[in-house]
Amino acid sequence: MSTTRSTVSAATVEALTHRWQTLSRHLMPTQHSSLLTQLLDAWREPQRHYHTPQHLSECLSLFDEVRDRAAHPLEVELALWLHDAVYDVRAHDNEERSAHWADQALSDAGLAPDSVRRIHDLIMATCHAAAPHTLHTPDAPLLIDIDLAILGAPVPRFAEYERQIRAEYAWVPPQLYADKRRAVLRGFLERPRIYATPLLHDRLELRARANLTRATAG
Template sequence: MAPQALRDNWNAAWHALGAARADEALCVELQRRYDEPQRHYHTLQHLGECLAWFEHEKELAERPGEVALALWFHDAVYDVHAHDNEARSAEWARGAILSAGVPADAAERVHALVMATRHDAVPEGRDAKLLIDIDLSILGADSARFDEYERQVHAEYAFVPTEVRLPRRRAILQRFLAREAIYATPRMHALLEARARANLARSIAAMA
């Protein structure tokens, strides 16, 4: 997504939440975070892909501004050695929204949406389902992009010995493949489900 499109999405999200203005410095800081050197997949490329999907599917959202901001913040904190990235990202989002004078209930909903990207439970509610489908859209990408994604994820965890990293990664992909449905929203399911399953099966086989 081009820089102006990112900025337009950011401004529209804050406007939808009723904020007096969008914090441009925060927008710049978030983009800087997504450009940190330890990142290979959780980068501006990933954020841009997510926001592009959002622009296509945002009419499905009950509160589109909240979904957009949850996407902006969902990987704002990304420490490959930590296990609380989503919690720290969600706290940052909540604090930023409250600081902008937006009602607390919106801040709590965005916090919950960011926490849903842990992928440890089936999402509930239209906004959470849309958000998670968007976050998982990479699984249904064309084979070249999916293979690039797999290389990027392995690069982020290159410090983990191969004999440990490959079985862990294979188990993660198998959990997605074992779901009754990977995508919950009808259009993304129709567009991505079959390709995601083919990508996952191919990657799992390659790591066997």
């Protein structure tokens, strides 16, 4: 793909809608179709180029492959739906605001308090302030590995991802963006392990390091 913005097809929206309906039937006693509408609207906001339904769909597809590694799989899936529910490119508290949205929306939907708390913690883990293998929330390393799987994507998809991130920060001057972006990517490259879960480490670690090395060269 050569465009920066992900095109949201009717089929993608239909698939996400069906998936949400199935998920909410399993986990939430009260059905709230309005929450689905709010989430899809949020994921399609105009300032987003990477943090779009494309990213959500990629996360959910990968989760399907590793679902059996999760202690609370339905909670991990809900956390994926909500982890970028708030995305303001000029803010530094998107994860906190997304977690707050999850707290309120899922509590209103009738989710058990223990589940709401765990989902809150999972969303906050996507701040990526700590390496995933250092986290003690059982499902956090898996969720973070899924969120960071883009770093180990095939070269064309990684290149598209880099263009999409740049588009989200188009307001930042080129040299400043280049310096800041290089520092962020080097932070991942300098970790002893990028991926904590054995399966995703084996699948993605080497390619992620190759992608990051190329992206931070110079």
